[in-house]
Amino acid sequence: MSESRVTGVSQHEQGATGLPSTSRQYWTEAAHTGALREVRLPQTGPGEVLIETLHSGISRGTESVVHRGEVPDNVTSIMQAPFQLGELPFPVSHGYLNVGVVRQGSEELLGRTVFTLAGHREHVVVPEADCHVLPEDCPSERAVFAGIGEVALNALWEAPVLAGDRVAVVGGGLIGLTTALFASKLPLQRLQVVEIDAERRELIRELGLEAVAPEDAAADNDAVLHSSASSAGLATALQLAGDDAVIVEQSWYGTGEQQIPLGADFHARRLRIVATQVGEVPGPRRMRRTRGQRLATALGMLDPRFDMLISGRSPLAELPSVMRDVASGAPWTRDQILHIIDHPLTENHAFG
Structure with missing residues (x-):
């Protein structure tokens, strides 16, 4: 053309x-x-x-x-x-x-x-x-990035992620990094981005975020936000969640089938895997925020790091x-x- x-x-x-x-x-x-x-x-x-x-x-x-x-x-x-x-x-x-x-x-x-x-x-x-x-x-x-920011904001509301929380973001791709950048605006006790690729971890550090390999990630998190679109990443998310914690699944697998280790301590530690899909505002905000208001909020949260x-x-x-x-x-x-x-x-x- x-x-x-x-x-x-x-x-x-x-x-x-x-x-x-x-x-x-x-x-x-x-x-x-x-x-x-x-x-x-x-x-x-x-x-x-x-x-x-x-x-x-x-x-x-x-x-x-x-x-x-x-x-x-x-x-x-x-x-x-x-x-x-x-x-x-x-x-x-x-x-x-x-x-x-x-x-x-x-x-x-x-x-x-x-x-x-x-x-x-x-x-x-x-x-x-x-x-x-x-x-x-x-x-x-x-x-x-505003549309991706809307996905990130949805996940933070879905958990929900609160002041003083310990949070892990598993996967340093577009969704994971946008979610982590939005989460970094909150007064959290700890925020780690868990990423397997060493070069990507360097970029994450340049963004002013803490980047760790899966084996170095801290456990006992209040919320884990997963977006790696892989079984291995979701298994890592389960390991990093503290007792009674929530794992927010941001990945879309399409027709692909995933295998995750729910036979280990998933039930004993009362973990929750919560789906988040941007087509609806999460339940905790749905009666007080329209989708348009959510998107406008996300647009206003974009800062120079996104460049x-x-x-x-x-x-x-x-x-x-x-x-x-x-x-x-x-x-x-x-x-x-x-x-x-x-x-x-x-x-x-x-x-x-």
């Missing part, structure tokens, strides 16, 4: 509004197969806005499961992205990390840079109420091959945390 540009947008035919008449969207067409579709520019309805995308982000765990066609049939409706097109398993245009500029709609939002739970599409149409204007001190790239988690970037034209590599665990992607997809507007947009 061509990456030439005209006045900050793709080189498509343009109408009187200055907007292109067509727009590109990334779709998972079949298992292990993604492609860009060129479609008519989406049209707004009452109470909706048209957003021209600056950046979208790859949520490695979820989007790999979707790309490989591993979404269980009985949860396709539950696991759909808020503004996906098509239906799981495929063809589907998934994704939920999008930052762009409002080009049509509410005068209050026109020209503003916003985060939405939309995917890898040059233009998206969403309700005005689902646009979250970026804080003045938040760069557009950092704001891509260090942007580990790669590619233009939209390369997304089909990038997604293939990410989902297959290609060598160059294994150390990736958040891979940013730059859309044509990125180069020429003047921020105001």
Whole structure:
């Protein structure tokens, strides 16, 4: 696909509004197969806005499961992205990390840079109420993390993690590091990020967090937040939990089957494994927080440390091959945390 540009947008035919008449969207067409579709520019309805995308982000765990066609049939409706097109398993245009500029709609939002739970599409149409204007001190790239921050905040509320707690985060990937960075804002007695990879532990220390190998991790934790998406990681989480403690499971395994040692001291020590899924606000907050309020809170909690988690970037034209590599665990992607997809507007947009 061509990456030439005209006045900050793709080189498509343009109408009187200055907007292109067509727009590109990334779709998972079949298992292990993604492609860009060129479609008519989406049209707004009452109470909706048209957003021209600056950046979208790859949520490695979820989007790999979707790309490989591993979404269980009985949860396709539950696991759909808020503004996906098509239906799981495929063809589907998934994704939920999008930052762009409002080009049509509410005068209050026109020209503003916003985060939405939309995917890898040059233009998206969403309700005005689902646009979250970026804080003045938040760069557009950092704001891509807002959707992951919502996942992290959900887990902290689910446990719940409280002042003075001893907390372990098992897994130093995108979800784990975002959760740990959010948890570090609380007055905890102890916070450790448990990670098997030595190089990743160095990055974690550069973030100002305590990083330890599994064999060096402290036990007797009040809460353990697990996101490694592996049986070994969940077994470690069980070992690190104190008596009567809670393990919050943040991983999504898709159709994969896991084996964990529940025959050891799981029952004797009265441990709890709690599922957390971002589609709902956790029970302890559900009556007092909407999903929109939760996302706005997460967006406001992003700080400059998140800039260090942007580990790669590619233009939209390369997304089909990038997604293939990410989902297959290609060598160059294994150390990736958040891979940013730059859309044509990125180069020429003047921020105001």
